Amino acid sequence: MGCPRSIVKSTVEQEGDYVITLKKKQPCLYARVEELFKQAIRQGFLGFTHTAYSTNKENNHGRSQIRHHNHVK
Incomplete structure (x- = not known):
């Protein structure tokens, strides 16, 4: 499912x-x-609002996974 800007804007408001998943199909972004x-990582997140979750x-399905989620605001 796509995520139109209007939905993101409404959610933020x-x-x-x-x-939101960001794919390499948008190379500049x-x-x-x-x-x-x-x-943020180089600066130890100094000056960034940051949360992390693993x-x-x-x-x-035959795979071993650990997911890491980082949020920088």
Whole structure:
């Protein structure tokens, strides 16, 4: 499912939480977001509002996964 800008705007205005997947099909935006995260990590998130979450190790479909979620505001 796509996520039109109007939906994101409405969610932000209502102070809601959301997750948007960013794909490399948008190379300029992807590069900017990737650089933002690299900068935040280099600075130890100093000056960034940051939250992090990791899942426990999961074994599904023959794969072992641990998911890491970072939020930089």
